[in-house]
Amino acid sequence: MEVPKFLKNVLIINGAISLILGFSYITGIINIILDLISFPSFNPLYSYVFGGTLLVFGIFSLLLLKRKNLANIKLFMELIIGWKIVVVLTSFLALQITVPYFIAPIQFIWVNNIIFIFLILIDLFVYRKYW
Secondary structure, three states, rough: OOHHHHHHHHHHHHHHHHHHHHHHHHHHHHHHHHHHHOOOOOOOHHHHHHHHHHHHHHHHHHHHHHOOHHHHHHHHHHHHHHHHHHHHHHHHHHOOOOOOOOOOOOHHHHHHHHHHHHHHHHHHHHHHHOO
């Protein structure tokens, strides 16, 4: 069965953003940028886990385009919507907790939240449209 063009585009956007962010976190590019602008760096474990998860989601997003199976795409969309919601909610919770060694710079938590909220809205729109 052919995957609708709009759904393909959303998967490509999800995949590209996930791969770019994932690669940036795993390689330390994000921390280099933060050092250059004198912001505190991310906890390395956070960078590796978060970046690795994003890389996996990016790879699978693009693999699903090749396989053209709408049932698998639906399951994947449910997974990434749920994961992004949990990331945003835990980020908001983390912003409420004051600890001496914070997991990530507050400014980047807000940037990530804005990106993920935007993607959640697009993903939910696509999910409701096709399922």
